[in-house]
Amino acid sequence: MINMTDVYKTYANGVTALNGIDINIEQGEFVYVVGPSGAGKSTFIRLIYREVKPTNGTIIINDTDLSTLKEKKVPFLRRDVGVIFQDFKLLPKLSVYENIAFALEVIEESPRNIRKRVMDVLELVGLKNKARFIPDELSGGEQQRVSIARAIVNQPKIVIADEPTGNLDPETSWGIMRVFEEINTRGTTIIMATHSKEIVNTVKKRVVAIEDGLIARDEHRGEYGYEA
Amino acid sequence: MTNIEVNTAMKLRTTKRHLREGLKNIFRNGWMTVAAVGAVTTTLLLVAAFLALMLNLNHMAGGLEEDVQIKALIDRTANEEQIQELGTTIEQIEGTESVAFSSSDEELNQLIEGMGEEGNTWQMFEQDNPLRHAYIVKATDPTDTEALASQINDLDNIQEVNYGQDVIHRLFQFNEYARTIGLVLIAGLVFTAIFLISNTIKLTIMARSREIGIMKLVGATNAFIRWPFFIEGMLHGVLGAIIPITVVLTGYYYLYNNLGDQITYSFVELLPFNPFAWQLSLIILLIGTFIGIWGSVMSVRKFLKV
Ligand SMILES: Nc1ncnc2c1ncn2[C@@H]1O[C@H](COP(=O)(O)OP(=O)(O)OP(=O)(O)O)[C@@H](O)[C@H]1O
Ligand SMILES: [Mg+2]
Numbered sequence: 116m117i118n119m120t121d122v123y124k125t126y127a128n129g130v131t132a133l134n135g136i137d138i139n140i141e142q143g144e145f146v147y148v149v150g151p152s153g154a155g156k157s158t159f160i161r162l163i164y165r166e167v168k169p170t171n172g173t174i175i176i177n178d179t180d181l182s183t184l185k186e187k188k189v190p191f192l193r194r195d196v197g198v199i200f201q202d203f204k205l206l207p208k209l210s211v212y213e214n215i216a217f218a219l220e221v222i223e224e225s226p227r228n229i230r231k232r233v234m235d236v237l238e239l240v241g242l243k244n245k246a247r248f249i250p251d252e253l254s255g256g257e258q259q260r261v262s263i264a265r266a267i268v269n270q271p272k273i274v275i276a277d278e279p280t281g282n283l284d285p286e287t288s289w290g291i292m293r294v295f296e297e298i299n300t301r302g303t304t305i306i307m308a309t310h311s312k313e314i315v316n317t318v319k320k321r322v323v324a325i326e327d328g329l330i331a332r333d334e335h336r337g338e339y340g341y342e343a
Numbered sequence: 344m345t346n347i348e349v350n351t352a353m354k355l356r357t358t359k360r361h362l363r364e365g366l367k368n369i370f371r372n373g374w375m376t377v378a379a380v381g382a383v384t385t386t387l388l389l390v391a392a393f394l395a396l397m398l399n400l401n402h403m404a405g406g407l408e409e410d411v412q413i414k415a416l417i418d419r420t421a422n423e424e425q426i427q428e429l430g431t432t433i434e435q436i437e438g439t440e441s442v443a444f445s446s447s448d449e450e451l452n453q454l455i456e457g458m459g460e461e462g463n464t465w466q467m468f469e470q471d472n473p474l475r476h477a478y479i480v481k482a483t484d485p486t487d488t489e490a491l492a493s494q495i496n497d498l499d500n501i502q503e504v505n506y507g508q509d510v511i512h513r514l515f516q517f518n519e520y521a522r523t524i525g526l527v528l529i530a531g532l533v534f535t536a537i538f539l540i541s542n543t544i545k546l547t548i549m550a551r552s553r554e555i556g557i558m559k560l561v562g563a564t565n566a567f568i569r570w571p572f573f574i575e576g577m578l579h580g581v582l583g584a585i586i587p588i589t590v591v592l593t594g595y596y597y598l599y600n601n602l603g604d605q606i607t608y609s610f611v612e613l614l615p616f617n618p619f620a621w622q623l624s625l626i627i628l629l630i631g632t633f634i635g636i637w638g639s640v641m642s643v644r645k646f647l648k649v
Contacts (some may be wrong), residue, residue, distance in 0.1 A: 116562035164560070166560075187564075190559070190562045190563060190565070191562065192562075192565045193559075193560060193561065193562035194561075194619040198560055204553075204556070204557055204560070206553070206554055206557065217557070217558075217561075220360070221561060221562070221563035221568075222557045222561070222562050222563065222566060223356070223357050223567070225356075226356070265561070269561070269562075299528070
């Protein structure tokens with residue numbers, strides 16, 4: 116599913132973010148990526164949907180070797196990887212419905228499918244009654260749920276989230292975790308970078324700890340392991 | 344539905360979307376659109392005027408060339424034998440199409456006829472003809488006339504060669520100047536138009552960089568992202584062609600109907616309105632579209648590194 120071998124990443128400014136990553140993640144797994152600030156978690160996540168390219172090493176996603184993946188094929192990789200951002204990345208002038216539908220329109224889904232899928236996913240994240248609102252009329256947690264809805268509406272095989280609960284109150288965070296668990300039980304692989312000790316220690320999953328660009332720990336049903 | 348039907352439906356829907364988005368951008372960019380379209384309009388107006396002038400001048404020059412003939416006047420001292428010989432020599436020069444002998448009497452008759460009423464006064468010369476025998480020579484290629492004339496001029500027993508050299512020479516020269524000046528002006532304007540179009544589209548791209556970023560992240564293909572910008576540029580070009588085409592069609596219609604009547608000389612015939620004005624309009628539209636597409640390609644290539 117996701118396989119990295121000896122992956123290095125040095126940014127253009129000379130900073131080495133990843134220092135030889137080896138990891139294998141199977142279809143349907145739920146993985147927390149933890150570690151101190153600046154350890155390389157976001158870099159690790161960006162490699163998966165090819166926002167950054169590794170300096171060295173092999174990355175295989177869904178049987179596709181990213182190092183030989185043609186630029187033209189990148190969009191098709193991304194259709195299999197739903198991404199959730201800490202800053203939501205919603206379009207401010209579009210309604211909740213339109214924001215989610217947008218992700219299907221640009222991959223040329225038929226209008227009938229779009230309506231059905233968007234309504235389904237709004238149901239899942241509990242925002243059916245706010246479909247016509249624009250992002251500014253929503254709370255932070257609601258916006259985050261819209262961005263989750265957009266990431267999963269296409270039913271991707273993998274969903275990755277970089278600190279999806281970063282700015283949210285505990286109540287909202289748990290709501291979001293429930294959504295993740297729900298789509299995970301449907302077979303979607305979830306990879307989530309987080310600083311939340313509470314979540315990691317409560318909803319027990321595989322924990323991958325990155326420190327100084329290396330995997331320092333990789334445990335199933337692991338602990339957060341850092342002071343919050 | 345079959346697979347092909349699904350694909351066609353998809354393509355049709357997507358095409359509609361791109362057209363809609365491109366059109367929206369036109370309105371969103373307001374004054375920048377006006378500037379870009381205005382630049383295309385100015386360019387195309389000039390191209391149209393220039394092309395109409397050039398093509399008509401070429402047409403006239405062509406007509407004129409057809410009529411061009413060399414009149415080689417023969418020395419009065421030449422005897423019959425020498426005149427015969429001269430005829431064969433001219434015939435053998437490369438590029439000669441036809442040679443015809445015209446005696447001094449024939450020449451005088453022609454002159455008298457050509458002058459109409461006034462010609463009568465010349466009739467008194469019939470006894471003592473001041474004119475000379477001549478050879479009327481035509482060149483195979485009219486543009487070789489000048490060279491052929493000078494070759495004939497160098498022959499023995501030739502007194503003088505006439506072929507309306509001044510008119511032809513000036514017409515060709517004018518044509519050439521007009522072409523050079525026109526091309527420089529048009530090239531400058533085309534580049535200005537392309538620059539303005541690509542700048543306008545850059546505005547769209549920058550204003551929508553967030554949207555484009557999200558499109559990329561959810562798996563939109565580059566082609567999908569680019570199309571609306573191509574449409575926007577193409578629309579700049581097509582909109583810019585509207586006024587020039589209107590001007591060409593109405594302007595040439597009046598010009599052809601009024602000027603065409605006044606000028607009676609056969610060689611200054613304007614190209615007929617139909618099909619010329621329509622062809623010119625089509626060319627204008629194509630150039631406009633080309634400028635628009637080029638402008639958008641320039642900006643999209645630089646700013647959509649996707
Ligand atoms: N685009 C970039 N250009 C240059 N250096 C970068 C870039 N992104 C990250 N880095 C550097 O790479 C290192 C790892 O950054 P990364 O964002 O992966 O850390 P992180 O583990 O996600 O941290 P945090 O928990 O604070 O989000 C840092 O030293 C950072 O400064
Ligand atoms: Mg980070």
